[in-house]
Amino acid sequence: MNLKESLIWDAHAGIFPSPEIDLHILEFWKKHSVNYLSINVGFDVMSRDETLAALAAYRRWLLAHPDQFLLAGTLSDIDNARNTGRLAISFDIEGINALAGDINMVEVYHSLGVRQMLFAYNLNNSAAGGCHDIDIPLTKFGIEVLAEMNRVGMIVDASHVGYSSSMELIERSCSPVVFSHSNPWSVWEHQRNIKDEQIKACAEKGGVVGLNGLAIFIGENDSSSEGLLRHLFGLIDLAGSAHVGLGFDYTPDINVDLGAILSARPDYWPAGQQYDTPNIGHAGPSKLRDLVDGMQARGLSEIEIKGILGENFARVARKSWMEM
Ligand SMILES: [Zn+2]
Known part of the structure; x- marks a missing residue:
């Protein structure tokens, strides 16, 4: 199976959001045949101001590089980017603190290209519970x-x-809810990984769970293709192949001191959760070939594989972005 014949949708990159980031790193996804990528412009540690500063810088950079990238707001933008050999990008925000308590900010962020938002980042906030908190x-x-x-x-x-907030989101939302970058707890017990009931409830409402490539969510700092496939098959067994996608959470080496960031706010990355592992590995879009080979070896059909590579998340986007 040729990767170029499939829509490849990476539902979340783990690039640290900052106006200082040189977005030339996005060429990495393009090189590995990815057609659409969501990058985060903020997370709960950052203020509304800091989130808007990253968003503004990213928009300006993307709009200045139209030969390679397209700032996408719709599925037809993503088709257009794919047909012209460009990488489509939109934004996500990891946590509600970026709203600064102001509901009016949701539409503002949407108008600036944010197409996906998480309710919390590890800790409880004014909207929801986080996975490392009560x-x-x-x-x-x-x-x-x-x-x-x-x-x-x-x-x-x-x-x-967190568990209860996620189940309530799935229950209450008018559009299908996703876990853009979460692995199954049944394969590796980490608080960032999600329980069988969360995966099943998400799938029953039409949602999709994206496979995460961060090695501490896969196993003992395991970024192998075998490890990734174990989680992928775990998700497929629980959710069905129509409800699994990719959200590698990947970041190439960047000029940001992540150790300093993590140690400045240890509350967000608590002890006992492997965050202090030296040289944490990361599987990303360079594993796509191995994933496809592994899925073919397991007997998945071409339609199922294309769903997992991108069509499943595109289906959720079509509903959530109200393009049906
Ligand atoms: Zn994340």
């Missing part, structure tokens, strides 16, 4: 934000969110 339901503000995201057309993302 389990809580959605707050009143969280329920309002969900309705506003459904109204403006943003993908509702439950990665990094």
Whole structure:
């Protein structure tokens, strides 16, 4: 199977959001046949101002490089990028703190290219519970934000969110909810990985779970293709092949001192969760060939494989972005 014949959708990159980042690193995804990538412009550690600064810098950079990239807001933008050999990009935000408590910001972010938003980043916030914190339901503000995201057309993302809040998002949302970059707990017990019930509930409502390539979510700092495939097949067994996708959470080497960032806010990456592992590995789009070979060896049909490579997330986007 030729990767170029499939839509390849990477639902989340793990690039640290900052106006200082040189986005030439995005060429890596292009080189590995990815057609669409969502990059985050903020997460709960950052303020609204810092998120807007990263968003503004990324927009300006992408608009200045139209030969290689396309700032996408619709499925037809993504088709257009694919047909012209460019990488389509839109933005996501990891956590509701970027709203600064102001519901009006949802539509503003949407108008600036944000097409997917997570409700929390590891810790509880004003909207929802985080996966490394005490389990809580959605707050009143969280329920309002969900309705506003459904109204403006943003993908509702439950990665990094705590158990009860994620189940409530799936229950309440008008559009299918995704876990853009989350692996199954049944394969590797890490608090960032998600339980069978979350995966099944997500699939039952038409959602998709994206396979994460960060080695500490796969096993003992395991970034092997075999490790990735173990998680991929674990997701397929639980959700069905129509509800699995890719969200590698990948970042190439960047000029940002991640160790310093993590140690400045240890509360967001708590002890006992392998975050202090030296030289954490990372599987990303360079593993696509191995993944396809592994899926073919397991007897998945071409339609199922194309779904996992991109069509499944595109289906959710079509519904969430109200293009049906
Ligand atoms: Zn993340």
